[in-house]
Amino acid sequence: MFKKLFGSSEPKEEKLLPWKPLTTVDQLNTIETLSKGKTQLIFKHSTRCGISKMVMNQFVSAYNVEANLDLYYLDLLSYRDVSNEVGYKFQVMHQSPQLLVIKNGVVVAHASHGVINDIDLERFI
Template identity: 80%
Template sequence: MGLFKNIFGSSEPKEEKLLPWQALTNVSQLSEIEKLSKTKTQVVFKHSTRCGISSMVMKQFVSAYDVDSNLDLYYLDLLNHRDVSNEVGYKFQVMHQSPQLLIIKNGTTVSHASHSAINEIDLERFV
């Protein structure tokens, strides 16, 4: 039975890991993110809900994320909030890509990555 379970997987549902995401849905939140970044690292994950690559990178990010990290996580559905996505680029001086991760400290972007490079960032360096 164990061989078949390994090959075909278990019928038991896996428990999904939940991250403490804050929805980024309004341009006005960017000023708050900038302000909060003076005392605590802020992370913005820009995600395209219709893109397979973006979904894969998001799953990898969630799987690898250390929930005890001392930072704030924002999730931006860029298809539903294009105006916010555009303003993120202007405010934090980063050219738009998707998926994309921005790390903001002291009001500025200290690191950013897109696609598979997102999961190569060591968030602990920025806490």
């Protein structure tokens, strides 16, 4: 009964996603090119924001590791120039946290905050 109420004290096994760090503006051209054959995702994350951390944890929990797409992680505080260029290149206003789904060179879906987890990624594979 207590385990159901308070959870187990045993550590949970963390789910690791195949993140690719997004650290340079040049990578955006690569992402655009690769998106013509395989869906690309960019997850913009603020490491100082509790909401961003909560949304990222929910995303990681719900993510299907078998999905056939590339997943990029952008620490927007460390790579502000890259974050700004994402907005210019893909014509999406900056928000944090934010998920962009890129296919055939363009953003086909994007969301921020809790709505990120409402995107049905299977539609874009």
